[in-house]
Amino acid sequence: MKIAHIEEAFVKKALLLCAALSVIVTVGIVIVLLEETIDFFRVVSLGEFFGSTTWAPMFEPRQFGIWPLVGGTFLITLGAGLIGIPGGLGIGMYLNEFAPASLRAVIKPLLEILAGIPTVVYGYFAVTVITPALQRVLPDTEVFNAASAAIVVGIMVLPMVASLCDDALRAVPRAVKEAGYALGATKCEVAIQVTLPAALSGIIASFILALSRAFGETMAVTLAAGSTPRLTLNPLQSVQTLTSYIVQVSTGDTPQGSIEYKSIFAVGMLVLVVTLLFNMLAYVLVKRFRSVYE
Helix, strand or coil, rough: HHHHHHHHHHHHHHHHHHHHHHHHHHHHHHHHHHHHHHHHHCCCCCCCCCCCCCCCCCCCCEEEEEEHHHHHHHHHHHHHHHHHHHHHHHHHHHHHCCCHHHHHHHHHHHHHHHHCCHHHHHHHHHHHHHHHHHHHHHCCCCCCHHHHHHHHHHHHHHHHHHHHHHHHHCCCCCCCHHHHHHCCCCCCHHHHHHHHCCCCHHHHHHHHHHHHHHHHHHHHHHHHCCCCCCCCCCCCCCCHHHHHHHHHHHHCCCCCCCHHHHHHHHEEEEEEHHHHHHHHHEEEEECCCCHHHH
């Protein structure tokens, strides 16, 4: 019994250490970002950062209007959501409601393989396959453009949406579905009017997580969208995202401690804040829809 108690105490302490480590790392990241961001805003005012529409930190005169980066990020994020969210929901519903077991056994591993492909591969796929295809259809498409980046990011988040939606739909009690059949509903009507609303909290959470994942994507958009900080709604033009700017400065010859170097921490803090807002929105929506349908 003493050995069992020692093992149990060891496991508890090990799990506590893992939980504490995640908190410590998160706090450390926030502290580093906050310190460097404060130093950045000692030189650049909040009015210039949020009030200007020109981002040119590497050239004289330097300008730090963040909106071109924000616009490019949201343009790609929304485009990816339009591709990944409906496609992922459709795949999840098909796997849960209509796919035979043999086909499900094939599709699920393929989705996992798709989710495991490195993001840099998606970026090269966009440059070498998707962009040439777009240029054949739309000749005005630039070599680096937001559309191809949105397409590959949408493909990237699709397996996650499909898997989470499938899990949420499978969690609906069988009795709920059988009640719909007992009332004379068809299989399609049960899937859309019974199962889907019952699993809505998990489905909404998958949507928000997918958008958050697309918002923070780095390598694929760096390769596919280019590095032109441009405030535009035209997806055929080259844009730059918040994360791709961080990559550009981090891998360049920017002197450490310079204002250009400190700007990546301000951009990183903005990414962190927006991602936190996405997570808070997911929590609120999940809580709301769960209270409605439970």
